Amino acid sequence: MKMQIEIADKQLIQDNLQAEDAKEVILSMIDGPIKYYNSQFLKHWEKDHSISRETYDQKVAVLKEKKKEIYEMLEQASKEGFEVSVSVNLVQKEEVY
Structure with missing residues (x-):
């Protein structure tokens, strides 16, 4: 049987913010992965132009x-x-059997 065990938990942000400030913090955390996926595509595409x-x-x-x-x-x-x-x-988890 496969289980997940939590091996690390780090709190990055814990705060009560005005909604406008929270919007800035949260939306910037979403923009990061969007930029990451776009740059990853370009990185892989430069090596192989047939990549989808x-x-x-x-x-x-x-x-x-x-x-x-x-x-x-x-x-x-x-x-x-x-x-x-x-x-x-x-949270870092590890799968164990």
């Missing part, structure tokens, strides 16, 4: 959709003057 962009485009599209949803949610929270709790953890 489809996989990269799918990942970017999912991230952009999530970004849009989060943007809309935080815009509404900002209009209503809400504070947002932002918590980001990095």
